[in-house]
Amino acid sequence: MIYPENFEQKIEFFKIRQLLEQHCLSPLGKEKVEEMQFSSVFEEIDVQLSQTDEFVHILQEEDSFPSDNFYDVRPVLHRIRVAGSWIDQNALSELLKSMLTITSIVTFFKNDEEKAERYPHLMLLAKEVFVSSEISKKAERIIDEFGQIRDHASPQLSNIRREITSTLNSISRSLNSILRKAQAEGFVDKDITPSMRDGRLVIPVNPAFKRKIKGIVHDESASGKTVYIEPSEVVEANNRIRELESDERREIIRILTEFTDYLRPFLPDLLQSYEFLAQIDFIRAKAKFALQLNALKPNFENRLIIDWVQAVHPLLFFR
Numbered sequence: 001m002i003y004p005e006n007f008e009q010k011i012e013f014f015k016i017r018q019l020l021e022q023h024c025l026s027p028l029g030k031e032k033v034e035e036m037q038f039s040s041v042f043e044e045i046d047v048q049l050s051q052t053d054e055f056v057h058i059l060q061e062e063d064s065f066p067s068d069n070f071y072d073v074r075p076v077l078h079r080i081r082v083a084g085s086w087i088d089q090n091a092l093s094e095l096l097k098s099m100l101t102i103t104s105i106v107t108f109f110k111n112d113e114e115k116a117e118r119y120p121h122l123m124l125l126a127k128e129v130f131v132s133s134e135i136s137k138k139a140e141r142i143i144d145e146f147g148q149i150r151d152h153a154s155p156q157l158s159n160i161r162r163e164i165t166s167t168l169n170s171i172s173r174s175l176n177s178i179l180r181k182a183q184a185e186g187f188v189d190k191d192i193t194p195s196m197r198d199g200r201l202v203i204p205v206n207p208a209f210k211r212k213i214k215g216i217v218h219d220e221s222a223s224g225k226t227v228y229i230e231p232s233e234v235v236e237a238n239n240r241i242r243e244l245e246s247d248e249r250r251e252i253i254r255i256l257t258e259f260t261d262y263l264r265p266f267l268p269d270l271l272q273s274y275e276f277l278a279q280i281d282f283i284r285a286k287a288k289f290a291l292q293l294n295a296l297k298p299n300f301e302n303r304l305i306i307d308w309v310q311a312v313h314p315l316l317f318f319r
Helices: 013-021 027-035 042-061 074-079 089-110 113-118 120-126 133-142 155-184 207-212 232-293 314-318
Strands: 195-197 200-205 215-220 227-231
Touching: 013 027, 013 232, 013 314, 027 232, 042 120, 042 232, 074 089, 074 232, 089 113, 089 120, 089 133, 089 232, 113 120, 120 232, 133 232, 155 200, 155 227, 155 232, 195 227, 200 207, 200 215, 200 232, 207 227, 215 232, 227 232, 232 314
Parallel strands: none
Antiparallel strands: 195 200, 200 227, 215 227
């Protein structure tokens, strides 16, 4: 029981929350900041103080603790529970990166006996966390480090992209040939190059010469001094590019759907892993805040006595 009930408002604790949130790496930690409550349970307070104190030492003494890619993909994991749904490309990239971060954090504690002894309360958090190298490997076969779907994510996608590249090269050769001829005849300026309009390769032409090049006018510049013509020689090839791009999108969705079907049975475990990542983000924020204030862990005993020694309200440091 907290007395009085408006104790948090009286001491302006909402401002402490705001300051803590500034040290969080993601919405995961910020959510924990919003959820935290005052406690009068000795064991609970002792554990939380020890976790923060251990993380203060990590920040002071360890350079290898992961602090990148604290992505909150929980909304996506909840959404893809429905059969037939699929994880989108950006979410898959964030899932992979954050899963690798979770694995690195768990490895930091579990693969080093000395660290396990130095940080026992944090080690306990990491002890039962679900990590799966197989999920990460499957994701890495689909998406690269830049968040792009790999060409070899499937044989079909590889074939489609190879044909797109080949067709684009053919279009480019044809356009350059037409362009050189038009430049030689004075229909097009020497410094003009093919450009893209509505996903189709076209040639910029002065309107006075637009009938000199057979093809389809796709656009006109705002000044009216340029029209963009798709020569008739490349119309069919441009249409083929559109077809291939549709095939590419369908194949990517198929790949992502297949991966999501594989991932779905692991969703409960994955959600627990992100609960762990949220806790780490929260504890780290408290440790960063403690260092900002040069705060120390208080000596704490399970007795009905209060003996404040050099205790200062944190907000006084910001006035």
